[in-house]
Amino acid sequence: MKKIILLGYMGCGKSTIAKKLSKSIQVPFVDLDEMIEKKLNLSVNAIFEKHGEIYFRKIEHEVFADLMQSTEEMVIGLGGGTPCYANNHEFFKGENVFSIYLKASIETLFQRLHQNKSKRPLIASKNEEEMREFIAKHLFDRSFYYNQAQYKIVVDEKSIEQTVSEVIALLA
């Protein structure tokens, strides 16, 4: 059964879009960060603090690989870094897989993230200038992996509903 994978940088809207899409097409939704949090009974922040990022990436890969092995149909919202570690991007081209990169500009990401950074350990301690710089460099480094998705939707200036409609059009 098909898997719809939404990927992209922190704040591009994976969780928000995946939730709405799931309701709209009536396919169950899972958020990878939430699954990891449930599995370890710790927040993403706490996992980074207690166990470090490498441990988080290991668990992230295990949880993602398990989901991809299941036969269930689902919408999966990945974590921002998921495509960039442990060859997770190799799952993007499988049979019955629709992988979609939600592409946002540095400015869009900055605007969305600077109001709500505390839950995101990679940026939580940065001031505005550091954050802009960090997003620009990080996005550049990660773009190769994001571009492994089968489809790309530019999300700048689009409402949640518009982006969801574009995803649905791709699936048709």
Ligand SMILES: Nc1ncnc2c1ncn2[C@@H]1O[C@H](COP(=O)(O)OP(=O)(O)OP(=O)(O)O)[C@@H](O)[C@H]1O
């Ligand atoms: N048009 C839009 N589409 C999606 N999200 C939007 C839009 N406008 C504002 N937002 C807001 O931007 C934020 C996007 O966050 P969301 O948690 O969905 O991103 P994410 O890609 O899942 O990030 P992370 O990788 O950190 O989990 C939310 O606060 C959401 O309400």
Ligand SMILES: O=C(O)C1=C[C@@H](O)[C@@H](O)[C@H](O)C1
């Ligand atoms: O971009 C990243 O590397 C991350 C994004 C979040 O979704 C979480 O998975 C975590 O904060 C790491």
Ligand SMILES: [Mg+2]
């Ligand atoms: Mg998310």
